[in-house]
Amino acid sequence: MIAWMNWTPTVVVFFAVIAMILAVMTVYEVVSPCTERKGFLPIETTRGDRLFIGLLSAAYIHLVFLAVSDITLWVALAVSVCWLLILLRWG
């Protein structure tokens, strides 16, 4: 299955995690629907908006780490996860 189109395990894990996040968020939304609210971000956001902002900024955080430092990307990942959680809770 993975050998098809040269899929590498890393990429499979990456997309599986994203799919899982989306699935969990969908279930969460069905169980307790969210409303728009305003946190520390300058705009009113729903839970999905904040997830999108979090994922997009996570991509940029990784790129910045790659561009300016030689630190392992696990640090970037940790920073991104923390930022995503902060954003989801207080954003």
Place this chain on the structure above:
Amino acid sequence: MNKISDNRAWWLVLPVFLLVAFSALIPLMTVVNYSVQDIFGPGQAFFVGTEWFKSILADQRLQDSLIRQFVFSGFVLLIQIPLGIGVALMMPKSGIKGSLCLILIAIPLLIPWNVVGTIWQIFARGDIGLFGWGINQLGIDYNYTGDTLDAWLTVLLMDVWHWTPLVALLCYSGLRAIPEAFYQAAEIDRASKWAVFRYIQLPRLKSVLIIAVLLRFMDSFMIYIEPFVLTGGGPGSSTTFLSQTLTTMAIGQFDLGRAAAFSLIYFLIVLLISWLFFTAITQADKEK
């Protein structure tokens, strides 16, 4: 009231979902997959992790073309948006003159992009092109194939000629949607022409202008065919924009991994900017 909720209608969305999956999602996933590998041929792919991203981010040639791209898009917006508003303000409001103006202005939009490039390539030549020959006759040394500044001016002029009509048409439709009562009220207050523009027309054009800026930004940011035909990216690499660098890498050098990493970074930039525009539009709608 007892409302029956039936979500089975969502199944009707399934065909669209499948279509988008095959036309957008799977190709995008493939690009992500290629960006972490070095591919020499079928069955000869090696996992390289984030190597490509690192080398792309440090590549001077790509940084240069990214800066060129932003400068180009910036100039396109700075020139075309005010010019488009100006043209729309000067167009006749109605009648046969109005219709004639609309048709004349829309003509550049109907011309295929590679033809636009060819037209300007000939038009701007010093020996047989009317524009290039005319400028040279005025005593100005103009040669878009040899001089960087001339090449830039020609590419910009071509884009202005090609796409300002779009901005003008959008603004024209926005202006026509302003009720006559606004102008009458302004006349009673003896408002100057500038005041009418500043406090009536411009605020009412806001939503149209956001769309115009978005369209013009996206189009100029992924411009490929016109400069490719006109200057071929030269002289040197002075008019080589992002998409042309990417095409050279992916198809010319067949460097799939590098090109994939590059496309992802390109994609992230476009995604961020589109999101900013989208948020601006929805926020503006909310304020109404």
